[in-house]
Amino acid sequence: MDFLPLRHLLLLIITSFPPFLQPLCHDDDSIALLEFKNSFNIAKFASANPFAYPKVSSWRLEENRDCCSWDGVECDTDTGRVVALDLSSSFLRGSMNSTSTLFNLSQLQRLNLADNNFNFSQIPSAMNHLSRLTYLNLSASYFYCQVPFEISQPSNLPFLDLSCNDLVLKSPNLSSLVRNISNLKELHLSYVDISSGVPSFLANFSSLTSLLLDGCSLHGEFPNGIFLLPNLQVLDLQTNPHLMGYLPEFQSNSSFEVLLLHNTIFSGKIPSSIETLHFLVQLDFGACRLSGLVPSSLVWLGTLTQLTDIGLYSNNLHGHIPSSLGKLTRLTDLNLAANNFKGQIPSFLQNLTQLSVLWIGDNQFTGEIPSWLEIFTLLTHLNLGMNKLHGLIPSSLGRLTSLTYLDLQMNNLKGQIPCFLRNLTNIELLNLCCNELSSTLYFDMFLGLKKLDSLLLGGNKLSKCVQTSKMNAAASRYNRLEGQLSIPPPSTEEYQISNNKLSGEISPFFCNLSSLRLLDLSNNLLTGKLPQCFENFRNTLRVLNMSNNQFHGSIPQMCANGSNVRMIDLSHNQFQGRLPQMLANCMMLQVLNLGNNRFSDVFPSWLGTLLNLRFEGSIPHSIGILQRLHVLNLSNNIFNGKIPSSLGNITELESLDLSNNKLSGQIPPQLAQLTFLEVFEVSHNHLTGPIPQMNQLSTFDVGSYEGNLGLCGNPLPRKCESSVPPSGLEEEQVSKSTLEFHWMTVVPGYVSGLVIGMVIGQFFAPQKHDWFVKTFGQRKQKGRRRKRNPWRN
Numbered sequence: 001m002d003f004l005p006l007r008h009l010l011l012l013i014i015t016s017f018p019p020f021l022q023p024l025c026h027d028d029d030s031i032a033l034l035e036f037k038n039s040f041n042i043a044k045f046a047s048a049n050p051f052a053y054p055k056v057s058s059w060r061l062e063e064n065r066d067c068c069s070w071d072g073v074e075c076d077t078d079t080g081r082v083v084a085l086d087l088s089s090s091f092l093r094g095s096m097n098s099t100s101t102l103f104n105l106s107q108l109q110r111l112n113l114a115d116n117n118f119n120f121s122q123i124p125s126a127m128n129h130l131s132r133l134t135y136l137n138l139s140a141s142y143f144y145c146q147v148p149f150e151i152s153q154p155s156n157l158p159f160l161d162l163s164c165n166d167l168v169l170k171s172p173n174l175s176s177l178v179r180n181i182s183n184l185k186e187l188h189l190s191y192v193d194i195s196s197g198v199p200s201f202l203a204n205f206s207s208l209t210s211l212l213l214d215g216c217s218l219h220g221e222f223p224n225g226i227f228l229l230p231n232l233q234v235l236d237l238q239t240n241p242h243l244m245g246y247l248p249e250f251q252s253n254s255s256f257e258v259l260l261l262h263n264t265i266f267s268g269k270i271p272s273s274i275e276t277l278h279f280l281v282q283l284d285f286g287a288c289r290l291s292g293l294v295p296s297s298l299v300w301l302g303t304l305t306q307l308t309d310i311g312l313y314s315n316n317l318h319g320h321i322p323s324s325l326g327k328l329t330r331l332t333d334l335n336l337a338a339n340n341f342k343g344q345i346p347s348f349l350q351n352l353t354q355l356s357v358l359w360i361g362d363n364q365f366t367g368e369i370p371s372w373l374e375i376f377t378l379l380t381h382l383n384l385g386m387n388k389l390h391g392l393i394p395s396s397l398g399r400l401t402s403l404t405y406l407d408l409q410m411n412n413l414k415g416q417i418p419c420f421l422r423n424l425t426n427i428e429l430l431n432l433c434c435n436e437l438s439s440t441l442y443f444d445m446f447l448g449l450k451k452l453d454s455l456l457l458g459g460n461k462l463s464k465c466v467q468t469s470k471m472n473a474a475a476s477r478y479n480r481l482e483g484q485l486s487i488p489p490p491s492t493e494e495y496q497i498s499n500n501k502l503s504g505e506i507s508p509f510f511c512n513l514s515s516l517r518l519l520d521l522s523n524n525l526l527t528g529k530l531p532q533c534f535e536n537f538r539n540t541l542r543v544l545n546m547s548n549n550q551f552h553g554s555i556p557q558m559c560a561n562g563s564n565v566r567m568i569d570l571s572h573n574q575f576q577g578r579l580p581q582m583l584a585n586c587m588m589l590q591v592l593n594l595g596n597n598r599f600s601d602v603f604p605s606w607l608g609t610l611l612n613l614r615f616e617g618s619i620p621h622s623i624g625i626l627q628r629l630h631v632l633n634l635s636n637n638i639f640n641g642k643i644p645s646s647l648g649n650i651t652e653l654e655s656l657d658l659s660n661n662k663l664s665g666q667i668p669p670q671l672a673q674l675t676f677l678e679v680f681e682v683s684h685n686h687l688t689g690p691i692p693q694m695n696q697l698s699t700f701d702v703g704s705y706e707g708n709l710g711l712c713g714n715p716l717p718r719k720c721e722s723s724v725p726p727s728g729l730e731e732e733q734v735s736k737s738t739l740e741f742h743w744m745t746v747v748p749g750y751v752s753g754l755v756i757g758m759v760i761g762q763f764f765a766p767q768k769h770d771w772f773v774k775t776f777g778q779r780k781q782k783g784r785r786r787k788r789n790p791w792r793n
Contacts, residue, residue: 025067046117052089098126163190434459529553674773
């Protein structure tokens with residue numbers, strides 16, 4: 001009997017049975033998915049992830065009826081029902097509500113819609129229809145308003161991520177939302193407005209591995225027991241400036257990998273047991289109130305050999321950098337900025353060859369920039385600015401070809417701007433401001449730096465500027481540049497060359513700057529008229545500062561409908577004629593300064609009446625609608641009437657100056673609601689009655705109130721005859737405004753002028769914000785909360 005070879009026998013057996021078939025996608029699920037897809041547009045800029053792509057574009061029944069094979073869809077292998085949907089970073093744009101067919105996917109267990117644009121929709125309450133969910137990620141997708149309670153009704157939801165949206169969690173609050181999710185493992189609520197304390201029962205959630213509550217407006221005392229959860233690996237409490245707490249004695253079996261407390265008010269000592277956190281990778285104690293943050297007590301750092309990121313900035317550390325840092329050879333990010341470290345930059349930092357970020361600016365380092373920095377071949381960010389370094393810029397920096405950010409500002413560096421900087425082909429920002437650099441500056445040397453976005457050279461001794469390079473931003477302020485104003489390349493977006501000695505007229509070739517967003521030519525000797533083509537900039541230009549020159553003539557029509565101009569400063573020139581009525585069309589205008597010119601008109605009615613080039617009349621009650629105002633300065637005018645009680649509605653106000661006017665009546669008690677006030681000035685008016693002794697108003701000294709003969713009560717020496725508080729109930733006449741202002745600060749005019757200004761938290765980069773502050777003589781404003789792009793570090 002002949003026997004078949006074994007391989008032939010196996011082949012016969014396999015071909016004798018029908019192939020294994022996975023069930024096709026359920027028809028109801030296919031229809032639901034297609035209708036969900038068709039309810040959105042595909043918009044390229046709806047996702048921030050550089051690797052995003054439209055997953056739903058391949059969903060077509062005519063080509064493939066099996067939705068289980070569609071991109072982002074996963075089905076149960078037995079039933080064919082959709083159990084997982086991952087449409088993260090898929091360019092989806094449009095609104096979503098409870099009628100969406102998404103909620104017909106009754107078997108769905110995992111849903112990821114992160115990094116899309118849902119057009120400020122509310123999170124649909126129909127989320128509770130997806131009762132089998134164990135994973136829900138809606139982060140960075142432009143959801144808005146209150147988080148619905150229904151989102152937590154799938155009580156077996158161990159993973160919930162709502163971070164980086166414009167969401168509020170107040171009713172329900174954090175406690176009621178998560179109380180019943182006892183098996184919670186990862187809770188990510190970064191930048192959700194919680195505005196409450198952290199519930200203590202979270203310390204009982206033994207399954208918790210990751211808790212992200214950064215930027216949530218938390219307050220009160222953080223439950224200490226959460227630090228002791230046995231499985232907790234990631235705890236991020238950053239940017240909660242009213243959150244208190246202290247560090248416990250850590251357990252030796254702790255699982256911590258990430259511990260971030262930056263910008264909180266955690267206090268107390270750092271326990272020695274922190275050295276037992278052997279798995280710790282990221283540590284950020286920057287801008288906290290922890291004690292024991294002195295170099296001699298940081299020995300424990302040397303034991304945490306897994307650390308890759310350290311943040312100890314803004315802690316008033318002094319002395320020398322502790323040598324224990326030299327043992328942390330895995331470090332990639334070291335930030336010790338804004339302390340008081342002194343001495344030369346220590347050579348043991350050479351051990352940290354994996355560094356990509358070295359941030360030691362704003363200290364007291366002396367000596368020369370060490371040549372051994374060239375060993376940091378992976379370095380992308382180097383900040384040595386605001387120290388006391390001297391000498392030449394070493395040629396070794398030219399070998400750091402991975403650098404994208406180099407800050408050497410505010411040192412004592414001398415010599416010419418070195419040509420070897422042209423080797424930094426990846427550089428995006430180069431800041432050499434406020435040193436002793438000299439000689440002729442040729443921008444040609446930066447011609448090959450195609451990624452260079454900002455070049456900051458102000459405050460040096462540069463004598464001539466020849467600009468032929470291509471870049472988005474150039475700044476040569478506070479130098480000794482003379483002669484004609486050079487013409488930047490057409491691609492320039494920001495051009496700052498203020499505080500020099502440039503003269504002559506503006507060339508009409510400036511009209512070729514089709515991408516110009518910021519133009520600052522202030523404090524020079526420029527003359528002539530502004531080219532009429534400036535009106536062509538209205539779609540791109542955001543900031544125009546031509547102040548302190550010798551321009552004359554009329555102002556170009558820059559404010560047609562649709563204009564994007566945020567700031568215009570033409571003060572201290574010789575502009576003539578009537579004030580341009582086109583200013584009323586600048587609906588985005590946030591800073592306007594036309595003081596010290598030769599105008600013969602009054603301001604348009606939408607700005608109020610201007611007499612003797614100063615404000616008069618009553619402060620309108622409608623000023624109370626500006627509820628996001630941070631700084632209001634109406635001093636040195638001739639306002640009369642009462643202080644509007646509606647100012648108490650501007651609860652984020654940090655500085656209020658009404659001094660040197662003719663205001664009368666009593667100080668409204670409603671101003672006690674301004675609990676963020678750091679500056680309060682009502683001196684030299686005609687105010688009467690008792691000073692309210694509530695909240696912030698009781699903390700200011702006599703200088704805030706002097707010059708009002710009718711005022712009484714602390715801190716003034718005059719006692720009040722009656723303890724009856726001012727009523728403040730008088731209602732001022734409400735005046736309408738045709739402009740919608742945000743974050744506005746009204747600053748006083750000069751001897752003959754007017755300034756209406758606004759500080760914009762997200763428009764100005766840090767260096768631009770400093771420029772704005774110097775221009776208008778205002779103190780820096782506290783930074784507002786900013787949403788993070790989850791795809792950027």
